[in-house]
Amino acid sequence: MPVTQLESWISLQIDLPRKTVLSRTALRRWQLDRLRATVDLARTHSPWYRKRLQDTVLPETEDPTVLVQALPLTTAEDIRAHGPEMLCCSQAAIERIITLESSGTSAAPKRIFFTSDDLKATKGFFQYGMRLVVGPDDKVLVLLPCQRDNDVGNLLVAALNEAGIASRAHWPPHDPEALARAVHEHEAHCLVGLPQHILALARHPRSGLAAAHLKSILLCSDYTDPCVREAIAAGLSCRVHIHYGSTESGLGAAVECKEGLGCHIRENDLLFEIIDPDTGVVLPPDTVGEIVFTTLTRTGMPLLRYRTGDIGRLKSQRCSCGSILTRLTDLQGRLDNAITFPGQGTLSLAALDQALLAQPTITSYEAAVYDPPDATPESPPRLALDLVVRPGSQRTGEDLARQALLTVPVLRQTVLAGQLTLEISTTEVPFERSHTAKRSLSDKRHLSQREYHAQRS
Structure with missing residues (x-):
């Protein structure tokens, strides 16, 4: 089976020799080692995790999915209340802080902290994850924030330009007519942005101006209903891919290939589970439930078994594209919506x-x-x-x-x-x-x- 460039990059990230084909065995071994190291880091350097994990005993196991279940779940409320105490480094080592306001509530904001190494890992995923969406000669227009150096739009543009993929950012993209002109002027082959912005473009009378060169679209940052995906594909006459991720996951987590059978997870950096949202119990494979993840390489603010509040399913079978990476499928939005x-x-x-x-x-x-x-x-x-x-x-x-x-x-x-x-x-x-x-x-x-x-x- 063919090997995707994302898998090739992950192979190098988990210290496999160059040109070694990624295997589930090698990936599980890496995840196990990194999970133990992350728990040690949290216990040693984070005041909050030190107290939180004081009675946690990790079992002797070779399976990271068993090991992770010994850890307590982390919630959004934990981040709101204890974010700075979760840090495993000094504030001076923090390169970027992203503040997340709570939609539709008066709850305190969440603050997510990143070191330069954390942002570098995200940049690497952007470079190779996007190769599931675009070709080497494609031009990309990124419809994401770009006011500051480490805003997600600028991170993605910088990553793609470093990889030789011509990219620039356009923000804000609220006006669909202005966006159509920008897409046309850039001769963009790919758009990356929120579903509501791109749906407005696809349904605008000037959508044909934007569609002239488009081959693909990557929808990110919010839930996309299948009817929205279909409307965008029809309105702009191109493939539509889905990205799953959040600020908490490091801005990037999983991206869909051309087969459209689920989002391939960045498994060198993240370990995913699906739990019953009512009981917190881990659900059997291929079951819909709440998405939970653990960061494996985060150096600033690791998250252990973070409850996303999102609904989805994990697929472990090999994808039609040849990838052995676990996929997120059946994404259905948020539990609290x-x-x-x-x-x-x-x-x-x-x-x-x-x-x-x-x-x-x-x-x-x-x-x-x-x-x-x-x-x-x-x-x-x-x-x-x-x-x-x-x-x-x-x-x-x-x-x-x-x-x-x-x-x-x-x-x-x-x-x-x-x-x-x-x-x-x-x-x-x-x-x-x-x-x-x-x-x-x-x-x-x-x-x-x-x-x-x-x-x-």
């Missing part, structure tokens, strides 16, 4: 995506449930939806959205039962979200209409 209506069911952001973003005139939306003014215990809450529609379709956008929403069983039942009302507004002006602000379905039932709109303004 859901609201339960007693007696009717649960509404998820994924269900809203499937209903709304399948409509060819809708390019993005924001959603929240809040209490009406002068609400009584009997007053039904309101689902507020702010829709961005393609130019020229604002008049029909609200009616189409309402019809689409009532195809979602929990919404139809809740609205018909008088337990929810819909409040829909449309605009042709795109939202200007921060790159780190994920889309969310916000439960604001403790807020009145006035408080909700004041908070958003």
Whole structure:
């Protein structure tokens, strides 16, 4: 079977001789050694981990997936409360700090710390992971933040240019018409960016201007529903790949090859598990659950069994492309992007995506449930939806959205039962979200209409 350039790079990273074909045995051995070393680093140099792991006994095993289960799980709340105490180096050794605000909540932000070695590892993954997406002569336009040297957009552009792949950044990409011109002027063969920005481009009347040279697109930084992927592929006439990653995972974690059968994991740096989100128990192979990862080479702020809150599945079978790397598949968004209506069911952001973003005139939306003014215990809450529609379709956008929403069983039942009302507004002006602000379905039932709109303004 052919060996991908990503596998060749990983072979070198785990100290295999040059031109050695990567094997699961060699990878497991590396992961086991690095996991033990990471635990030792955390115990020795991090005040928080020292206390956290004081009673942890690592079993004698040759299987890293068994060893890692002896460790306690780490949560986003742990990072919010104890981030600086999790460091395994001095603050002077930190090259970059990324602050993550919490979407749709008032929770404290998370701060993720990186050393220069951590950023160098990310850069290497960018260089070789992108070779699953682009060819050596392709031009790439990166639609990610690039204001500072170590912003993710600049890291990716620098990595690709060093690898001989002509790249530049374009940020912000909120205006789809301006983006179409930028893609055309750069003669880009590949775009890397958020699904909402590229969907707006694919559904814009000037999409043909952008599509002239495009061969591939890599969607990153947010959940992508299959209907969005299909719409982008059709609108821009090119392949669409998915990247899975987060700031916590080191900005890059797993990337899809041309086969489209899941995201190949950066297994030299990350060890993934799937757990039952309710019990924390590790699930059998090929089961959907919550994604958990452990960093294996992070020197600044290692994360042990970090609960991402994302839903997915691990596939260990060899990919059709020939790779033996474990893949992430069936990515379904976040566990906390859901609201339960007693007696009717649960509404998820994924269900809203499937209903709304399948409509060819809708390019993005924001959603929240809040209490009406002068609400009584009997007053039904309101689902507020702010829709961005393609130019020229604002008049029909609200009616189409309402019809689409009532195809979602929990919404139809809740609205018909008088337990929810819909409040829909449309605009042709795109939202200007921060790159780190994920889309969310916000439960604001403790807020009145006035408080909700004041908070958003």
